[in-house]
Amino acid sequence: MKIARFRVQGGPVRLGRVDGDHVVDISDVPGVGTSLRALLPGLPALRDAVQAADAGRHLLADVVLEAPVDDPQKFLGIGMNYKEHAEEARAAGIPVPENQMWFNKQVSCIVGPRADVHKPRVSDQLDHEVELGVVIGTRCRHVPVEEARSVIAGYVVVNDLSVRDWLQKRSPTFTLGKSFDTHGPVGPWLTTDDEVADPHALRMRLSVNGETRQDGGTDDMIYDVYEQIAYLTQVMTLMPGDVLATGTPSGIGAPTGRFLQVGDVVRAEIEGLGAIENRVVAEP
Structure with missing residues (x-):
């Protein structure tokens, strides 16, 4: 699975599952949110739900990709x-x-x-x-x-x-x-x-x-x-x-x-x- 942080047209940062040349918004999946760092410990348990998400689909060419983790401790x-x-x-x-x-x-x-x-x-x-x-x-x-x-x-x-x-x-x-x-x-x-x-x-x-x-x-x-x-x-x-x-x-x-x-x-x-x-x- 590939997980990106992205924005659409100057909007807030969201998390998305990269699916070919699209990114699928997963931020509204319960337990996911908008921080990849915060998501990582719980990702194994949420994996099936993240894989099943199919709302908010965007072309990668139409979004701005952000650093996947912008706030690591180290x-x-x-x-x-x-x-x-x-x-x-x-x-x-x-x-x-x-x-x-x-x-x-x-x-x-x-x-x-x-x-x-x-x-x-x-x-x-x-x-x-x-x-x-x-x-x-x-x-x-x-x-x-x-x-x-x-x-x-x-x-x-x-x-x-x-x-x-x-x-x-x-x-x-x-x-x-x-x-x-x-x-x-x-x-x-x-x-x-x-x-x-x-x-x-x-x-x-x-x-x-x-x-x-x-x-x-x-x-x-x-x-x-x-x-x-x-x-x-x-x-x-x-x-x-x-x-x-x-x-x-x-x-x-x-x-x-x-x-x-x-x-x-x-x-x-x-x-x-x-x-x-x-x-x-x-x-x-």
């Missing part, structure tokens, strides 16, 4: 978690960690799958990173690797936009360079875990103005999704709606200096999950 990313990406980072003089290296993306950076993203006033080094986003469905702590899949609600496409000079030079941690406003486009909807046979067997691509910049697969992860959840939950409680950005394949702009410019259109897509497309605009 938006976390892992650095250099793809083998080829780690090698290109090493070649660019970026240190490669020996263990899982996690950072915060502040939740204020989240925008929708078609929203504009800002080229910062203070930097010319805006970079792209297509990533598989994992959305947690169950409050959890100390999760064994072999049980980690049971706490996953589903998956989204993330572009983990990064401001390289603030990421590697202007701050001793990654948080500032990863958290500029609008630098967390997410979407286009939540694809529930049962629709993904293996999250480690998905092709992911990113293009800029139609030119492919990144083309890889989630099978190149150094630490797989389940190892990531097990590692994090040794430290903290993950909550329903928390988003984990699980790393990016090679092809980022930093090694070549090909950074994003005003007017660029960046499309990030993952097999089976859909695509997000965002235009770069000057920061107001």
Whole structure:
């Protein structure tokens, strides 16, 4: 099942079940409401009712899609978690960690799958990173690797936009360079875990103005999704709606200096999950 947050003609945000090229409004199904984060713990029990809903059908082309989860308690990313990406980072003089290296993306950076993203006033080094986003469905702590899949609600496409000079030079941690406003486009909807046979067997691509910049697969992860959840939950409680950005394949702009410019259109897509497309605009 695919669940989206959407608006119709400037109206309020609603939840919808994506059905082909339509979205079916499910917000009036008892127990659903308009917050995906609030819905996630009860979604298994409401699944049949959500699947049966057929009122308020809209063409996807006629609605505005919002970030599936716009208000997670945590938006976390892992650095250099793809083998080829780690090698290109090493070649660019970026240190490669020996263990899982996690950072915060502040939740204020989240925008929708078609929203504009800002080229910062203070930097010319805006970079792209297509990533598989994992959305947690169950409050959890100390999760064994072999049980980690049971706490996953589903998956989204993330572009983990990064401001390289603030990421590697202007701050001793990654948080500032990863958290500029609008630098967390997410979407286009939540694809529930049962629709993904293996999250480690998905092709992911990113293009800029139609030119492919990144083309890889989630099978190149150094630490797989389940190892990531097990590692994090040794430290903290993950909550329903928390988003984990699980790393990016090679092809980022930093090694070549090909950074994003005003007017660029960046499309990030993952097999089976859909695509997000965002235009770069000057920061107001």
